[in-house]
Amino acid sequence: MPVAPLRPKGPPLNAMRAFETAARRESFVAAAEELEVTPGAVSQQVKSLEDWAGSALFRRHAQGVTLTEAGQALLPTFVAAFDALGAATQALRSIRPVQELHIAALPCVAQLWLPARLERLRAAFPALKISVTAMETPPNLNRELFDLALFYYPADDAPAHALPLAQDRIFPVCAPCIAARLTQVADINGQVLLQDQTWAQDWVIWSREAAVSIQDPEKGPQYSLYSLALQEAVAGAGVLMGHEALVADALEEGRLFRPFATPVADTGRALMLTQPPHGRRGPDLGAVVDQLCRS
Helix, strand or coil, rough: CCCCCCCCCCCCCHHHHHHHHHHHCCHHHHHHHHHCCCCCHHHHHHHHHHHCCCHHHHHECEEEEEHHHHHHHHHHHHHHHHHHHHHHHHHCCCCCCCCCCEEEECCCHHHHHHHHHHHHHHHHHCCCEEEEECCCCCCCCCCCCEEEEEEEEEECCCCCEEEEEEEEEEEEEEEHHCCCCCCCCHHHCEEEEEECCCCCCHHHHHHHHCCCCCCEEEEEECCCCHHHHHHHHHHHCCEEEEHHHHHHHHHHCCCCCCCCCCCEEEEEEEEEEECCHHHHHCCCHHHHHHCCCCC
């Protein structure tokens, strides 16, 4: 009768993933957000890995955590291993007979820029199953199963495999009823300034770049979603700082207007389309990207 010998067991994969994420982000809290668990769960997983290894990988202190020398030495190997696991998962996914397209996008981009382009995309690729996930933080395309990501980045700090789609130019926009009573730039000071919480400095940036004096550029109703602020502007609630790519449809349809000869400011950001590394792209992704890049 053959003997099945006991084999040495490694640590749980979840514990290794928790360590890699926490080490890469240098924070248990940030790792918990990325892994969609609690910081306590990350701490417990890391502790189990430290117990298995018989060595501390983090130093805990009141301000957070820092890697020990052992943890620093391990990090590059762990990052490479989980990048390779992500690539293998993507390769496995790409052999399925039904092709799907998963897009991650900033909420305002998903709500205001993407819909018209998705309509064209579905017409061009009727068999393609398209899903969109709105999220505030860009995903790691080396790991997560997204085919494309649409986010704003500083123009001089673009991620790898990113294509710039539009410079982030900003200018005031408002409903026709408000635009009719704005005849010069100084009239802005008599209006309600709508504020987007994500881009809280919009009015400050515009006033500085456009050399326009605004009495209190940070005062006004605040909105957690840019699309909500835009709808309020359409409803006549005040003047919104329009991001060119996001307000283009509303301007073309006449729901919003640019009052007077509106000065324009460049935020230094750009809307960018990011793709996974070349080896992880599906066979039709290039044609899909070309379609999305059309104006």
